[in-house]
Amino acid sequence: MNVLGQQLVNGLFIGGVYALFAVGYTLVFGVLDILNLAHAAVFTLGGLMALWLVQNAGLTIWTAFPLAVLFAGLLGLVLDQVAFKPLRRRPDTYFSGLISSIAMAIIFESLAMGVFGAHNSRFPAGTVPVVIWRLGGITITLLQVEILAAVVLMMVALTQLLKRARVGKAIRAVAENQHAARLLGINVDGIIAFTFFLSSALGGAAGILFGLYFDALSPDMGRPIELKGLAVIVLGGMGSVPGAILGGLAFGLSEVLTVAISGTSNLRDAVAFTLLFGIMLVRPSGLLGRGRLREA
Amino acid sequence: MDALIQFWAVYGSLLNFMGINCLLGLSLYVTFSAGLLSLGNAAFYGIGGYTAGILTTHFGAPFPLALVAGTLMAGLAALLLGLPVLRLKGVFLAMATLAFGEVVRIAALNLKVTGGAEGLINIPVITQTWMIYLALAGAAYFLARLHRTRLGWAFQSIREDETAAAAMGVNLTLTKTLAFVIGALLAGLAGGLYAHLNFLITPGEFGFATAVNLLIFNIVGGTRAWYGPLLGAALLTALPEVLRGLGVTAGPIRLFVNGLILLLVILFLPKGLMALFQRRPAPAKG
Amino acid sequence: MSKNKGLFRVSVASLALMALTAWGLPQAAEAAEAKIGCAFSMTGGAAAYGATQKNGASLAMEQINAAAGAGGLKLKLLFEDDASTPQQGINVFQKFINADKVSMIIGPTLSNTAQVADRIAQQSKTPVLAISNTAQGITEIGDYIFRDSLTEGVVIPNTIKAIKAKLGIKKVALLYGNDDAFTKAGYQAFKAALAESGIQILSELSFAKGDRDFSPQLTQIKGMAPDAIICSALVEEASGIVSQARQLGIAQNVPIVGGNGFNSPALIKNAGAAAEGVIVGAAWNASSPLPVNKKFVEDYTKKFGTPPDQFAAQAFAGVHIAYQAIKKAGDPNNRAAIREALTQIKDLDTVLGPFYFTPGRDAGSQPVVQVVKDGKFVIFGM
Numbered sequence: 001m002n003v004l005g006q007q008l009v010n011g012l013f014i015g016g017v018y019a020l021f022a023v024g025y026t027l028v029f030g031v032l033d034i035l036n037l038a039h040a041a042v043f044t045l046g047g048l049m050a051l052w053l054v055q056n057a058g059l060t061i062w063t064a065f066p067l068a069v070l071f072a073g074l075l076g077l078v079l080d081q082v083a084f085k086p087l088r089r090r091p092d093t094y095f096s097g098l099i100s101s102i103a104m105a106i107i108f109e110s111l112a113m114g115v116f117g118a119h120n121s122r123f124p125a126g127t128v129p130v131v132i133w134r135l136g137g138i139t140i141t142l143l144q145v146e147i148l149a150a151v152v153l154m155m156v157a158l159t160q161l162l163k164r165a166r167v168g169k170a171i172r173a174v175a176e177n178q179h180a181a182r183l184l185g186i187n188v189d190g191i192i193a194f195t196f197f198l199s200s201a202l203g204g205a206a207g208i209l210f211g212l213y214f215d216a217l218s219p220d221m222g223r224p225i226e227l228k229g230l231a232v233i234v235l236g237g238m239g240s241v242p243g244a245i246l247g248g249l250a251f252g253l254s255e256v257l258t259v260a261i262s263g264t265s266n267l268r269d270a271v272a273f274t275l276l277f278g279i280m281l282v283r284p285s286g287l288l289g290r291g292r293l294r295e296a
Numbered sequence: 297m298d299a300l301i302q303f304w305a306v307y308g309s310l311l312n313f314m315g316i317n318c319l320l321g322l323s324l325y326v327t328f329s330a331g332l333l334s335l336g337n338a339a340f341y342g343i344g345g346y347t348a349g350i351l352t353t354h355f356g357a358p359f360p361l362a363l364v365a366g367t368l369m370a371g372l373a374a375l376l377l378g379l380p381v382l383r384l385k386g387v388f389l390a391m392a393t394l395a396f397g398e399v400v401r402i403a404a405l406n407l408k409v410t411g412g413a414e415g416l417i418n419i420p421v422i423t424q425t426w427m428i429y430l431a432l433a434g435a436a437y438f439l440a441r442l443h444r445t446r447l448g449w450a451f452q453s454i455r456e457d458e459t460a461a462a463a464m465g466v467n468l469t470l471t472k473t474l475a476f477v478i479g480a481l482l483a484g485l486a487g488g489l490y491a492h493l494n495f496l497i498t499p500g501e502f503g504f505a506t507a508v509n510l511l512i513f514n515i516v517g518g519t520r521a522w523y524g525p526l527l528g529a530a531l532l533t534a535l536p537e538v539l540r541g542l543g544v545t546a547g548p549i550r551l552f553v554n555g556l557i558l559l560l561v562i563l564f565l566p567k568g569l570m571a572l573f574q575r576r577p578a579p580a581k582g
Numbered sequence: 583m584s585k586n587k588g589l590f591r592v593s594v595a596s597l598a599l600m601a602l603t604a605w606g607l608p609q610a611a612e613a614a615e616a617k618i619g620c621a622f623s624m625t626g627g628a629a630a631y632g633a634t635q636k637n638g639a640s641l642a643m644e645q646i647n648a649a650a651g652a653g654g655l656k657l658k659l660l661f662e663d664d665a666s667t668p669q670q671g672i673n674v675f676q677k678f679i680n681a682d683k684v685s686m687i688i689g690p691t692l693s694n695t696a697q698v699a700d701r702i703a704q705q706s707k708t709p710v711l712a713i714s715n716t717a718q719g720i721t722e723i724g725d726y727i728f729r730d731s732l733t734e735g736v737v738i739p740n741t742i743k744a745i746k747a748k749l750g751i752k753k754v755a756l757l758y759g760n761d762d763a764f765t766k767a768g769y770q771a772f773k774a775a776l777a778e779s780g781i782q783i784l785s786e787l788s789f790a791k792g793d794r795d796f797s798p799q800l801t802q803i804k805g806m807a808p809d810a811i812i813c814s815a816l817v818e819e820a821s822g823i824v825s826q827a828r829q830l831g832i833a834q835n836v837p838i839v840g841g842n843g844f845n846s847p848a849l850i851k852n853a854g855a856a857a858e859g860v861i862v863g864a865a866w867n868a869s870s871p872l873p874v875n876k877k878f879v880e881d882y883t884k885k886f887g888t889p890p891d892q893f894a895a896q897a898f899a900g901v902h903i904a905y906q907a908i909k910k911a912g913d914p915n916n917r918a919a920i921r922e923a924l925t926q927i928k929d930l931d932t933v934l935g936p937f938y939f940t941p942g943r944d945a946g947s948q949p950v951v952q953v954v955k956d957g958k959f960v961i962f963g964m
Binding site for chain 2: 035227266
Binding site for chain 3: 305306307412413414415495496500550
């Protein structure tokens with residue numbers, strides 16, 4: 001029973017990280033209907049930036065975290081300006097945006113490799129205090145609790161922002177109909193830029209938490225999570241923020257439970273993707289359907 | 297003459313890879329021309345490669361037979377997959393085919409007959425450069441002709457506007473399935489040829505990265521005529537070697553220049569590289 | 583009409599592209615300088631390993647050239663990146679063999695790439711020295727293919743025998759990467775060695791390359807209470823496995839046992855205190871007291887700021903082995919003589935220990951079993 005309990009904790013935790021990664025991903029899709037394939041690269045650079053601030057600039061993680069998140073957000077602005085804005089009026093903006101974001105991802109990754117090298121780096125020991133609780137055979141660390149708390153906090157903040165704040169309402173208006181939003185006097189370009197900022201900041205935050213917990217940051221750390229992140233936002237329903245959260249948790253649990261039930265992990269990813277495939281056939285719009293961002 | 301022999305010795309394999317990638321570019325181009333965004337063509341490529349490779353390696357089948365079997369197997373897989381997924385649109389179709397591709401890759405990693413992570417080893421080396429380019433020429437000719445047929449017109453009308461196409465009497469399900477299957481047949485053919493080129497194929501060569509590469513070939517080259525993806529595939533396959541030849545040092549900088557060139561093409565050549573090869577329309581008067 | 587024109591321009595462009603590529607071909611070698619092509623993975627999945635190989639090889643080149651003096655044979659290493667893919671590996675090999683006219687080739691980093699690229703070298707009779715391929719069947723490709731890296735098939739049985747004899751291990755869990763040729767080969771070697779030693783395998787679990795989270799697998803393993811965890815992984819994953827195992831509360835007295843892939847200071851650096859007690863069977867011992875090894879570790883650390891790993895050590899040794907063979911052959915352009923000289927190398931003083939090639943052209947050096955103690959790899963059982 002302890003094994004299963006521990007597995008549920010594992011699944012909840014990794015699912016939370018997937019969710020945080022996916023929320024930023026899906027936010028851009030919800031507003032612009034485009035996939036930003038550089039999101040994983042921003043995730044990576046966010047984590048590496050925090051590492052640099054702690055290691056080379058001697059900051060504590062508490063100062064480094066917001067600075068690196070801000071940096072990731074700025075990368076989002078760069079992405080918007082360089083890779084998406086120039087393509088916005090083209091008829092094939094969907095496909096060309098896909099490719100230009102891949103190009104930016106390659107550029108970001110090569111920069112990360114040039115600065116940090118290809119190997120794994122880690123935060124210096126003692127960056128966060130190591131506290132481990134063992135409750136009836138189930139292990140939980142303070143860091144896990146902190147990370148889950150941070151995830152929940154950011155999710156709540158994002159949902160409230162979208163629901164109540166003026167800028168959140170504007171984001172939803174732009175997502176609903178860009179023309180109408182412009183007629184209402186909303187600065188559409190500004191709102192899109194802000195959405196990219198927000199999305200990338202969340203992606204960067206996910207990268208930092210991921211790097212802190214797994215203690216291994218490298219220029220290609222975003223690769224495995226890129227595909228999983230895609231699966232998660234489809235699972236939850238493209239463009240749906242609550243859907244991405246639900247999808248993240250579902251994906252994390254499916255991975256963990258495959259290992260727990262089959263006793264092997266060869267089929268871990270196969271099960272997750274078959275699940276995704278099945279859901280696409282039964283409910284093409286994902287678990288929570290589309291347009292939730294608009295209703296939020 | 298010596299220079300030519302020398303060139304061949306150094307870049308013979310590169311020319312082979314360019315030919316294979318051109319075929320793959322065409323494979324996605326067909327699917328694309330009916331407005332379908334598939335990320336499954338890399339998996340069809342793998343299915344063709346593994347089927348043909350297993351037949352020659354484990355069962356001693358003659359090469360032409362194996363090639364046909366691999367091609368048909370990829371087509372069959374596309375037919376079976378297409379029936380449920382082709383009613384999905386845009387990015388949802390892309391995701392469903394992506395999930396399919398991952399499952400195929402993981403299957404190749406775990407099955408015994410495919411050789412797992414070490415790959416299918418000891419495939420007889422049979423494919424010659426002329427075979428690749430013959431197949432490519434055939435495929436290009438077929439697609440150039442297809443453009444002017446009723447089916448080609450049906451593809452295009454679906455791509456422009458599905459509802460209107462249906463109203464004009466285009467059978468959506470049939471037409472889309474055909475586009476999907478023809479694309480898969482080409483990918484399967486490319487796979488069979490590729491498998492017999494280098495003695496070994498591994499699951500990683502047919503994964504997400506390859507699926508994305510096919511898309512890049514098309515977008516960078518241009519999707520309005522059959523030679524667009526050829527340009528994209530040829531240029532992008534040669535690019536790393538051209539950079540190497542020009543002395544761009546190994547490592548991150550090569551990756552950087554690759555990304556930068558991709559970005560510049562997409563930003564400044566909206567119709568893809570093929571725009572460079574089309575006559576510019578006369579400037580509008582007035 | 584405009585279509586034909588388009589086609590014409592496509593052809594012109596392709597020709598231009600070819601010309602451009604040909605233009606970049608380097609010139610033939612000068613006398614008294616031997617060119618060695620180094621095909622390493624500097625981008626892509628194996629980039630972390632290619633990087634230290636390049637460091638190790640270039641350090642060897644510097645020292646050799648400094649010692650050669652004015653009249654002596656000098657080395658020029660050409661580094662090319664195969665981007666961790668077989669396709670680019672083949673392209674690199676063709677360039678080395680036919681354009682650069684190298685004396686021999688060192689590399690490639692990955693076994694999968696070697697499986698295809700080495701065949702090109704064998705066909706054109708160019709000697710290849712593999713410095714990190716550990717899969718089966720590499721040197722069997724032909725009589726021009728050599729390697730200085732001990733295979734998992736040599737290292738692992740030795741390791742399993744040692745842990746059985748010294749620790750009395752009876753039942754173990756096996757954890758391995760199943761999408762990588764290296765880790766899969768290690769898994770098979772472990773499995774065979776465990777069966778031979780009569781050790782029971784409680785469960786086999788796998789992970790994928792690039793995974794960061796191993797807690798689901800380790801949780802299962804913890805539930806089975808094995809005597810040891812046998813693990814076939816490369817160091818990037820190994821560090822995560824080791825630290826997460828200890829964090830999940832798998833006791834320090836349940837040793838984690840790995841092969842060549844674990845033999846890197848990064849394991850100790852990244853896993854920290856959790857690495858204590860990890861047992862690593864490998865081809866090279868960093869704390870070996872051989873003078874040549876001590877000097878290598880010192881020089882490398884001074885030059886690159888980090889201690890070397892096994893990839894660097896094997897690359898360093900590889901360049902020395904290649905240099906000896908080329909020097910002995912007398913002519914950097916006579917590849918057949920270089921091949922012959924490689925087979926005759928005997929008792930060469932390398933960082934891997936006294937070195938020779940077996941009749942099958944594999945490394946004749948001795949495997950070691952090490953344990954991490956006070957943040958260092960020391961010989962197990964001493």
